[in-house]
Amino acid sequence: MxxxxxxxxxxxxxxxxxxxxxxxxxxxxxxxxxxxxxxxxxxxxxxxxxxxxxxxxxxxxxxxxxxxxxxxxxxxxxxxxxxxxxxxxxxxxxxxxxxxxxxxxxxxxWTRTDLTAPVRRGGTCLRFSVHKMAALELYMVERPGAEADYAEDVKVAAKAWFDAASDTERDGLVTAIMAGLPGAYPRYDAVGLKEALAxxxxxxxxxxxxxxxxxxxxxxxxxxxxxxxxxxxxxxxxxxxxxxxxxxxxxxxxxxxxxxxxxxxxxxxxxxxxxxxxxxxxxxxxxxxxxxxxxxxxxxxxxxxxxxxxxxxxxxxxxxxxxxxxxxxxxxxxxxxxxxxxxxxxxxxxxxxxxxxxxxxxxxxxxxxxxxxxxxxxxxxxxxxxxxxxxxxx
Incomplete structure (x- = not known):
């Protein structure tokens, strides 16, 4: 190899x-x-x-x-x-x-919700959290029909995260999701992402x-x-x-x-x-x-x-x-x-x-x-x- x-x-x-x-x-x-x-x-x-x-x-x-x-x-x-x-x-x-x-x-x-999740013995890693993705879809992008795609416990966790998150944390979530796009490709904020989905x-x-x-x-x-x-x-x-x-x-x-x-x-x-x-x-x-x-x-x-x-x-x-x-x-x-x-x-x-x-x-x-x-x-x-x-x- x-x-x-x-x-x-x-x-x-x-x-x-x-x-x-x-x-x-x-x-x-x-x-x-x-x-x-x-x-x-x-x-x-x-x-x-x-x-x-x-x-x-x-x-x-x-x-x-x-x-x-x-x-x-x-x-x-x-x-x-x-x-x-x-x-x-x-x-x-x-x-x-x-x-x-x-x-x-x-x-x-490739899509992650966290770019610097802590690792047990030190360092950080990439992470995909379902409840954070649900928060983005339900409360930031407000995608029609998103409710049907997530289990009830995930939606509860998503609402709790969204309610507790600061504007900086919400913006950071969108930035993380955009991070997988390499090179000459547009990045979006939550409003732009909603428009890009149309x-x-x-x-x-x-x-x-x-x-x-x-x-x-x-x-x-x-x-x-x-x-x-x-x-x-x-x-x-x-x-x-x-x-x-x-x-x-x-x-x-x-x-x-x-x-x-x-x-x-x-x-x-x-x-x-x-x-x-x-x-x-x-x-x-x-x-x-x-x-x-x-x-x-x-x-x-x-x-x-x-x-x-x-x-x-x-x-x-x-x-x-x-x-x-x-x-x-x-x-x-x-x-x-x-x-x-x-x-x-x-x-x-x-x-x-x-x-x-x-x-x-x-x-x-x-x-x-x-x-x-x-x-x-x-x-x-x-x-x-x-x-x-x-x-x-x-």
């Missing part, structure tokens, strides 16, 4: 020389400064690749080549947006990029699936011709939010996506944290079931609460059996090698991480501290080494 590290380019407070000290071999990045829907120019991709190479890294995975919201909504004439997306794909392929990670979450990317009115699961199928039909044939592999990132969290459907949340969802466009280029970014936040998901089983379609992996762990809340755990703690997941990926790599494939190695990165020691002072992108992720990478590296050197089965 190839050790990767997510880097936000010039927007990142962590430098490439610092990343080199973690031992990671491959940078996972994107042109976050380019607005959604615009073509990624080849010369800009080439400059970024040269910068990464000069620092001693490879660059084979883009995360992400974002999908314009009009495509997700199926709104208007989309031919220009699809053409631009395919041109960006061609420019990436021309510079030797092999894997494109993307998601199909409407409006929001164009999605009436977008149900079936409609979003139809729009997703069209996206796959438009880009996967081109990916095949260009030698690219696509890996869809699961929904984070794997549940409907703000009345918007999430359609990449379970093993059945993944099965539908991979069969909707039957191609080796149509694959899965295995995110153990996103999938692990849904108690119905057996993440090691998902890794084994879809192993041949996994070009890229995010390895992290979460601890779930009974009400559906969860928080980021240390990489080898939490509710997902991480060694079992890694074992599935290593076995898939071995299968690929035995089949003579040149792309046998799976790039992975330590996803998210606790803010530890001096991380907080650096003020890196939420969820992406230096020391916390380095700890996670070291732990994952140890599991991989242990499994690689295990005694052969009798």
């Amino acid at each position: 190839i050790e990767g590290w997510r880097w936000y380019g010039e927007l990142d407070r962590i430098t490439l020389p610092e990343i080199a000290q973690t031992g990671a071999a491959s940078i996972v990045t994107a042109l976050h400064e380019i607005e959604y829907g615009a073509v990624w120019p080849r010369e800009v991709i080439a400059r970024r690749k040269a910068q990464i190479r000069e620092a001693g890294f490879g660059w084979t995975v883009v995360e992400s080549l974002p999908i314009h919201e009009r495509i997700k909504r199926g709104e208007g004439d989309l031919s220009g947006l699809f053409a631009s997306y395919r041109q960006s794909m061609a420019n990436l392929a021309a510079e030797g990029i092999k894997v494109i990670c993307y998601n199909f979450m409407p409006l929001l990317d 164009p999605y009115r009436g977008l149900d699961r079936e409609a979003l699936r139809a729009n997703y199928k069209r996206f796959l039909d438009e880009v996967i044939p081109a990916a095949e011709e260009l030698g690219l592999s696509f890996g869809v990132h699961p929904d984070d969290p794997p549940r409907d939010l703000l009345g918007l459907p999430r359609i990449v949340s379970t093993a059945d969802d993944i099965g539908w996506i991979l069969s909707a466009c039957d191609s080796r280029a149509n694959g899965l970014t295995l995110c153990t944290g996103s999938l692990g936040a849904n108690p119905v998901n057996d993440v090691p089983a998902i890794a084994r079931r879809f192993a041949e379609k996994i070009p890229f992996a995010h390895l992290r762990n979460v601890t779930r609460d009974p009400d559906g809340s969860f928080e980021e755990a240390a990489h080898l703690q939490g509710d997902t059996d991480m060694p079992a997941v890694i074992d599935a990926l290593l076995r898939e790599e071995a299968r690929r090698r035995s089949a003579g494939r040149l792309d046998a190695d799976i790039v992975f990165r330590p996803d998210h991480g606790h803010e530890l020691l001096g991380d907080a002072a650096r003020r890196a992108h939420p969820g992406y501290p230096l020391i916390g992720r380095m700890r996670g990478l070291a732990e994952l590296r140890g599991v991989i080494a242990g499994l690689q050197f295990r005694a052969p089965a009798a």
Whole structure:
């Protein structure tokens, strides 16, 4: 497996020389400064690749080549947006990029309600609290129909939090929810978020699936011709939010996506944290079931609460059996090698991480501290080494 590290380019407070000290071999990045829907120019991709190479890294995975919201909504004439997306794909392929990670979450990317929840032995982590999300929907955005989406005890807790929260705490909740949007993407306050939801009115699961199928039909044939592999990132969290459907949340969802466009280029970014936040998901089983379609992996762990809340755990703690997941990926790599494939190695990165020691002072992108992720990478590296050197089965 190839050790990767997510880097936000010039927007990142962590430098490439610092990343080199973690031992990671491959940078996972994107042109976050380019607005959604615009073509990624080849010369800009080439400059970024040269910068990464000069620092001693490879660059084979883009995360992400974002999908314009009009495509997700199926709104208007989309031919220009699809053409631009395919041109960006061609420019990436021309510079030797092999894997494109993307998601199909409407409006929001990964979503948390707390960016600095305390960790028992010190440090902080990302957290998603169901009652705070309910407070946002019920009392700040005032989404029609939100009452039906939450249990009574959650609504009681939401009202108590809202009544006790200061304006600063309420604003902080919205800021946390917006933090998952990378790069050139608008952020909203509560009023703006309410307005941003309006164009999605009436977008149900079936409609979003139809729009997703069209996206796959438009880009996967081109990916095949260009030698690219696509890996869809699961929904984070794997549940409907703000009345918007999430359609990449379970093993059945993944099965539908991979069969909707039957191609080796149509694959899965295995995110153990996103999938692990849904108690119905057996993440090691998902890794084994879809192993041949996994070009890229995010390895992290979460601890779930009974009400559906969860928080980021240390990489080898939490509710997902991480060694079992890694074992599935290593076995898939071995299968690929035995089949003579040149792309046998799976790039992975330590996803998210606790803010530890001096991380907080650096003020890196939420969820992406230096020391916390380095700890996670070291732990994952140890599991991989242990499994690689295990005694052969009798």
